[in-house]
Amino acid sequence: MLLLYHYIFKRIHTKVRYKVLLSFFLIAIQLQFVSCSGNERERGEKYLTYWPAANQQEIDLAKKIVEKWNVIHPEFPVRMEPIPSGQSSEEVLLAAIAGKTTPDICSNIWPGVMEQYVEAGAVVNLDTMPGFDSLLTARIPETVVKGYSSSDGKYYQLPWKSNPVLFIYNRRYFDVLGIDSLPKSYSEFYEIAQRIKEMPIDDGLPLQWIHYRNILPIWWQRLFDFYPFYIAASGGKTLLKDGKVDFDNDTAVKVFEFFAEGYEKGYVSKSLLQMEDLFIKEKVLADIVGPWRVSHLAKFAPDLKYTYGPLPRPGGSEGPGLSYADPKSIVIFNNTPYPKMAWEFVKFLVSEENDRMLLDMTAQLPIRSGLLEKATFKEYFEANPGLKVFAEQVPYAIGVDRTIYLQEIFDIISQEFDAACVHRVKTPKEGISDAAKRVRLLLERDR
Known part of the structure; x- marks a missing residue:
């Protein structure tokens, strides 16, 4: 021991x-x-x-x-x-x-x-x-x-299950906010956020923010904000390449800038502990979720109307949206x-x-080949189209790097995310640069 x-x-x-x-x-x-x-x-x-x-x-x-x-x-x-x-x-x-x-x-x-x-x-x-x-x-x-x-x-290990991360949107607000199609780019996403912010307080609607994330600086929280957004924005990159830092780049900076703008302008709820489900309470337009959310909403919000969409990317690139697999x-x-x-x-x-x-x-x-085609599962997805969206995403869902230091790497990123995006004591560029320097030192420690 x-x-x-x-x-x-x-x-x-x-x-x-x-x-x-x-x-x-x-x-x-x-x-x-x-x-x-x-x-x-x-x-x-x-x-x-x-x-x-x-x-x-x-x-x-x-x-x-x-x-x-x-x-x-x-x-x-x-x-x-x-x-x-x-x-x-x-x-x-x-x-x-x-x-x-x-x-x-x-x-x-x-x-x-x-x-x-x-x-x-x-x-x-x-x-x-x-x-x-x-x-x-x-x-x-x-x-x-x-x-x-x-x-x-x-x-x-034998891979068992995958839970691709997507955005879920409350369709109730589409007409109110003039949403004809889901946002593909960061600018389109925050144009909608600005409309939410400009809504009159006495409009009788509970909507306050575009989305929310727990900002607690714990390593695994970044698996559901920075990391899936970085995968989507970078075309499927992970944090390391050949055992070396591979996130010290403009793409990672843009992801930090995206979250920093959301917190600074009040577009995104800034919370450590969430005592209520803001999506079910309809206080946010969107939420970052996996397929487990489908059954949760069916149980606790059966009348809520919603749709799923890929994570926005800096320039709104075309092609299949990549994300984190949460396997x-x-x-x-x-x-x-x-x-x-x-x-x-x-x-x-x-x-x-x-x-x-x-x-x-x-x-x-x-995680199974032919998930959407095999008779055993086809009937299920026909009856549960919400889950079919996630199943279609499985081939485009990316995992994590193979390193003994991965939790520590996410700890470092989480600390820099807190400093650069949430509290703005440094710029997003400085946050990514500092995270990369610290991870390099970490990787070199036992060499």
């Missing part, structure tokens, strides 16, 4: 090490209560442990899948426990790796942390599993498959005494039948 803590901490800035250490120990205590499999396995009991995401929809999905498996395999049941709570699932899993309390299987893996897990020797090389190559080739679209291999060329993968942890049986459960988890159940119960999209 101490060796892994050293491995993790030498990659964390000194100012936050004590905070992370405290978080790790608190999570470790919690994990001791969650994981009690060691003693039972010592008594000869055979079973697998499985952690899905902790949201209720995925817990319900996991329960159904596990129930089906346990009927078919009573000799080797699966025990499901939602991933324990923490600031992020990545933090919880790192603590579990350090404390050797990981489950056999987890389906809530952000690909951005995979290099840390691989370097720590925490996950099983799936290339060694029977039938992995054929499953990967048959299941995963060729356009995205390479993005899930590790830097050593091997696969330690999740499945891994088998190396501490499992039953890797081959765990692999059998993983294959069962991503069966066509269970992928359809993923759609039905969570409105999240399986």
Whole structure:
């Protein structure tokens, strides 16, 4: 455990090490209560442990899948426990790796942390599993498959689901604001924002801003503002190229300028914690969302009329709009005494039948070739055209870089975003330049 803590901490800035250490120990205590499999396995009991995401929809999905498996395999049941709570699932899993309390299987893996897990020797090389190559080739679209291999060329994760990020717009306000078509460029987007700002206060409408984002300077918040906008504006670039900084450019500056203008002119709600859903309350015209939003709106705002559109780009370029995939993968942890049986459960988890159940119960999209054409799914998208928009976006959804430093890189960008876009203590150009300098130093630290 101490060796892994050293491995993790030498990659964390000194100012936050004590905070992370405290978080790790608190999570470790919690994990001791969650994981009690060691003693039972010592008594000869055979079973697998499985952690899905902790949201209720995925817990319900996991329960159904596990129930089906346990009927078919009573000799080797699966025990499901939602991933324990923490600031992020990545933090919880790192603590579990350090404390050797990981489950056999987890389906809530952000690909951005995979290099840390691989370097720590925490996950099983799936290339060694029977039938992995054929499953990967048959299941995963060729356009995205390479993005899930590790830097050593091997696969330690099986891509499971993708949640492309788009804008959602409230159609109620289209006539009021004179919107004939969705904005394609930054200038068109903020022309609409200016119209919102000029609306009379006593017009009886709740609309106040064009959109909102949580400005809390935590790394993962930037996955839903700066990063998808940078992908869209750059034509699909990520932050690094050949292990070196690749975002120190005019495109990234324009993205920072876009958000800085929105906050400075009051076009965008500036909030740390949002106590109400501003889109459902109709106080904003638009929101940055993934496909999970479809079922949420159906439940909590069934009468709301809305449409989806791509993220605007600096010059409003034509062609397919690119965005962030917000993907999740499945891994088998190396501490499992039953890797081959765990692999059998993983294959069962991503069966066509269970992928359809993923759609039905969570409105999240399986990463699967022919998603819109196969009969198993075609009927679903005909009945749920809102989800079809997101499914069409999957081939154009970009993942993240393969580096052990990705969370720290996003932490740096988040801090500079806060300084340059939210509080304006430096210019957007200075913010991007400073972020790039800090990331270069980070990448050079262990060289």
